[in-house]
Amino acid sequence: MNSIIDAQLKAIVELVNHPEIQHKIREEIANVIKGKEVMKSNLHELPYLQATVKETIRLHTPIPLLVPHMNSEKAKLGGYTIPKESKLANNPEWWKNPEEFRPERFFEEESGVVAIGKVDYRFLPFGIRRRSCPGIVLAISILELAIANLVSKFVNSVCIMPTT
Numbered sequence: 001m002n003s004i005i006d007a008q009l010k011a012i013v014e015l016v017n018h019p020e021i022q023h024k025i026r027e028e029i030a031n032v033i034k035g036k037e038v039m040k041s042n043l044h045e046l047p048y049l050q051a052t053v054k055e056t057i058r059l060h061t062p063i064p065l066l067v068p069h070m071n072s073e074k075a076k077l078g079g080y081t082i083p084k085e086s087k088l089a090n091n092p093e094w095w096k097n098p099e100e101f102r103p104e105r106f107f108e109e110e111s112g113v114v115a116i117g118k119v120d121y122r123f124l125p126f127g128i129r130r131r132s133c134p135g136i137v138l139a140i141s142i143l144e145l146a147i148a149n150l151v152s153k154f155v156n157s158v159c160i161m162p163t164t
């Protein structure tokens with residue numbers, strides 16, 4: 001559960017620093033859900049919310065069990081050369097402006113990058129193959145629901161950031 005709490009906190013920090021992203025999520029929820037409670041069954045109808053969660057775990061990949069995961073030696077993987085001690089999610093060869101928090105990247109230049117179901121060596125927040133995370137579907141749903149509820153109710157009502 002540490003990874004989820006870590007990702008939630010990172011998402012909140014990013015949303016506080018990007019009120020325009022909060023605003024887009026809030027608008028998407030208002031248009032699709034129309035004032036009702038966001039349920040797990042609605043999540044697939046909220047692509048901008050989903051992209052925001054993906055962008056959070058790309059830029060702030062939680063480290064499971066607090067064990068650092070990086071390659072100690074230079075390596076070749078899936079046709080890519082990976083320099084020693086790389087963090088893949090921040091590599092400018094594979095991501096445009098990798099340090100920028102921009103969910104839109106998943107609709108533009110990185111529209112093919114998915115978190116579940118397809119192996120993409122640029123985006124492995126849940127590990128890969130036999131030792132990959134069995135909690136992936138649960139983790140993504142929890143994160144999406146938490147952010148949806150925060151943005152549509154709590155953040156708006158306490159006015160941490162202006163909504164316009």
Ligand code: HEM
Pocket residue numbers: 001003004007057061062064124125126127128130131132133134135136138139
């Ligand atoms: C944002 C949330 C999460 C992230 C980023 C994450 C990421 C990961 C990663 C990268 C691994 C592979 C570690 C390795 O290569 O050795 C892993 C393993 C694992 N995760 Fe997660 N995880 C998350 C949430 C969860 C949740 C919610 C559960 C359970 C309900 C869970 C259960 C596990 C288990 C049991 C393993 C060990 C699998 C094995 O060694 O065979 N994770 N996780």
